[in-house]
Amino acid sequence: MLTLTCPCCGVTAEETEFAPGGEAHPKRFGPDSSDADFEGYLFARANPKGVHFERWRHAYGCGKWFLAARCTATLEVFGTYPAQTTAPPADVIKKIKTKRPEWEGYK
């Protein structure tokens, strides 16, 4: 069972105090979007073995959503960061690159 640190309130807690929310940084496609874009938004999710970005809500704590960069194979947590961003922040990317030089980077 994971432990995560909520960047919104600073509390480090175990997984049962959080609620998972799937892949991070989805880009919403609304009316007038193409079928392909909409399908990608609604259904296509990455499922990598390795570096992954996820949405979590501090459900039993401050109630805020945040994002986590994590290795799905080793469960190493590279970092957590606020949800108000469309891409992982540079310091998180840098940390992952240091730890996983073979990582192809955020797409």
Added chain:
Amino acid sequence: MSTRLSKGGRLIDRAKRLNFTFNGKPMQGYEGDTLASALLGAGQVMVGRSFKYHRPRGIIASGVEEPNALVGLGRNARFEPDQRTTTTELFEGAETRSQNHWPSLEYDIGEINDSFYKFLPAGFYYKTFMAPQAAWKHLFEPIIRKSAGLGAVPKEADPDRYEQAYAHCDVLVVGGGVAGLAAALREGRAGKRVWLIEQSAHWGGRTPVDGGQIDGFEACDWIKATLQELETMENVTLRTRLMAAGQHDHGYVIGLESVGDTRPGADIPRHRLWRIRAGRTITATGAIERPLAFAGNDVPGVMLASAVRDYVVNWAVSPGDRTVIVTNNDDAYRTALALLDAGLSVPAIVDAREATHGALPQEVKARGVRVLEGRGVARVLGRKQVKGVEICAQAGEGGAIETIECDCVAMSGGWSPVVHLWSHCGGKLIWDAAQAMFRPDPARPPLGADGTAMVQVVGAANGDLSLAAAMGSAGLGACSSDEAPMMPVWQMPAGAPPALRFKSFLDFQNDVKVSDVQLAAREGYESVEHTKRYTTLGMATDQGKLSNINGLAVLSDALGQPIPATGTTTFRPPYTPISLGAIAGEAKGALFQPLRRTPVQSWHEAQNAHWEPVGQWRRPYCYPQTGESHREAVNREITNTRANVGLLDASTLGKIVVKGPDAGRFLDMLYTNMMSTLPVGKCRYGLMCNENGFLMDDGVVARLSEDSWLCHTTSGGADHIHGWMEDWLQCEWWDWKVYTANLTEQFAQIAVVGPKARQLLEKLGGMDVSKETLPFMQWLEGSLGGFDARICRISFSGELSYEIAVPASQGLALWKKLVTEGKDLGVMPYGTEALHVMRAEKGFIMIGDETDGTVIPQDLGLNWAISKKKTDYLGKRAQQRPHMTDPNRWKLVGLETLDGSVIPDGSHAPADGYNANGQRNTQGRVTSTYYSPTIGKGIAMGLVLNGPDRMGEVIEFTGEGEAMIKARITDPVFFDKDGEKQNV
């Protein structure tokens, strides 16, 4: 025969005698005994029969690895099967029963299986019970079920208490032997927050029995001094009887503490499950001695060499008068010394090695014990008790050289480190050829949250078997007798013929022999995981603690490959079995799950309401009066509400305030219709869809002020919808200025419903609730009969209806006042079923009935609640997909049965023909179906192919059994189509 020695026994208190029974026979032991030591002390060598062949079995081990000596413990509700006698502490009045036999331990019918051992090899069940299929149900399964299972299942509910607790530490040290004590001391002195846990009741592990010096002190003195220092450290928590069951991700360790096992019936928890979160785990879990595989190695009286000396030294129990020691290593000679020191006889040591030059063999030889080198045991003589051993050349095929009389055999095939906690979370192992064992590979540890090693291993668990090696890694000087190299022995003798291999047991609990593993290899099972499942090796309650390494060595030999190429099976938690009660903890009975209570709940309870679960709420389904059935109560409640006035506890309804400059824009995105245009003081019904376009929730929205709205949600949906709102605000539109607050529980909400509702409110007084001041779909705030109230004039029944929200603390008082004041008006409470029927009579949809996660609002004829002007709302894009605009989607209609009966829930309307799977085609299904006392017959709503275009058509629905029910397609509004009643 085993017996209690007159002197010694470091763990027993001879002043405290304890009475217990075994199969009804009274016996005595001492405080400090385990059940096993007490049984042996009382002369009971045979303690059970084996699972498959029903062979007589005795105690093999002195710890958690024991495969044989499991008993049923206790009686009636406190009976529990499969209790390990070697780890169960003796207590006054313990009742124990042996297992796997009928009618008795001594005379067992099932023993006949043992004569047919050749016909019951590995895979017997798979091969035998194949066909015909019908035989499974009536023949094979009943037979297998009868013979399956270990021990008897208790039949009554467990009366004991169990609990859980969370612990946090920097360092968790598992194992209270000398390596664990040294590790805890080091970490404790470094100021770390340390937990040191030990599964047994005693500190020191094996060392007090095996002896040696640590840091210049006798080992026992060092242990005592170390404990004293640890006890003074505020940052160190010491805990015995706490077994670490599993090492999980990110330093999470589950432990089981025995709290009340020796005090059955006492008002204390029996077990406590610890959920420990450790920065690092140091496992000092020691090692387990391996048996040797020779014919008859399971006869009662054959024991592990280390266990034999444990019984002598710890509990002053002699397992036998004459003990032959069979070994491939020097450590077993310590058993000879312990036996000699206790005045017992060691007729011979049978050592598989060609030469023995180590310090321990020299010491033993010097005391006059015969050491037979290069020898093995061909077979053990005796059936219910060892009578002797036939000695052979280890290198040969088992030809007997001599027979030695003895009543105990102490065997040692070397040691296996306990690597379970290291391995649970992915720590890898390396093969140590010199000591013939797998040990942790420090280069491939299990990783924690930060990507570094989260588990370290010290002492024998790390393969440092000698005291000097174990303590050396802790930076402490230590010495014990030097030991010469061991010699791996996987079958004794090396060239044992089938007759011997058929009786050489690997897994004692599941009766798996050398011959079974070899058969599996011959039949093509190459993977150790497959062989395990085919032979059941290591699958019993002991999880192969004694058998796994021997088994995979035999498999490797049969496959002609080195042992590391075969590898181990996966180590999985728990290390030893943990009670289901401890896993449940406090979550049973009233605390099984949270039951949410409205402010009026106690009143409903006092009225003996019949309940309906709605999420975690329990809402009154109806309020049956004396002699009334539930259905009669529902009909009465409906009729009364439609004729007079009814009260509904609607407190569970979600109430979310949404406020801010962008709140209107936000709600326009959330709801399918327009909320930003709703005038202050007015209410509007709205629908919420998910991004897949499916209808998710509905409710009435009231505009409270220029920048704030109150959104009502369904009872089950409040938390979800609040979370849904926050998700969009925090993660998508974070620059929008909107705040939300879930005020569901702040307010009690009471619906006053029926033609006399206004009269009732007027009796309370204080607010003008006339049609002019408070028309339909508006709200007002004020003081109603002295209550701080917000009244919404909304209706889910088609009646004149007021929903009154007051602070929750005042809810019960308002309810009671309405009941009292409404007496003359005929007021009665009504439950959720009356609510459902009344809304169905009006054709109002219900989330969860008309919707099931695949239904869009357009299917339900709710196009009027979908804005055509808005360029976007959640779900809009999805509803544009071809399948969602398909004219052949099933649409909502009303259904009236021709004979007045009620269509069963879930009925389908069959259509002509069959689909690709050979199933009847369908053209619709029922979504809500009730008896309507208002209409006087069965009414229903359903989704039907082209339904709205087929008004008046009669179609058939499946009824009970083969019967079909004819129903006419109608408008879903059955009652008061023009809404005259609610608009008064």
Added chain:
Amino acid sequence: MSNAVSALQGATYQGFVTVSEAGLIGMISIRGDLTSKPLLKALKTQGLSAPAPRQIVTSNDLTLAWMSPDELLLICDHSAAAQRAQTLTEALEKNHALVCNVSDARALFRITGSKADQVIMKLSPADIARLPMGEMRRTRLAQVAAAVWRSAPDEISLICFRSVATYVQGLLETSARPGSELFEAAPSSS
């Protein structure tokens, strides 16, 4: 208001610590920009200042807790809560903020005794031993949400939702049953 009752009306249990529902308590949720001048000013007129993240401060019978980056919880007399919420709402009328009286949406418990920590240790995965005075920890208590803080030496206060007050009282009673103490004395946080 004489009609008002708390969720459990002061139910009390005596175990190895005392568990009691604290009766009617006023609570006001304040959502807004916690650094904005108008909000700080509105607090100041009540004699309050915004606490730092996770902090809970008490002055003159008023307790103010940091709940999240944009939410505070003001704890006061139940009878004064509605008026106080109204005053704050008016003070923040021209600002983007949301003030709600949530007094009746919650229940407050007090766990009193030297082993109060042990009750929480059985129910919450939070590291209660490391919770300093003056900090509130929002966490999970068995299957429901709760917030705990040290309101006095040997006293832990706990807030949960009103609807689950009976469940929480049951949890606390079960955990505080005599004979189920986890330690003789409090385990150290060091």
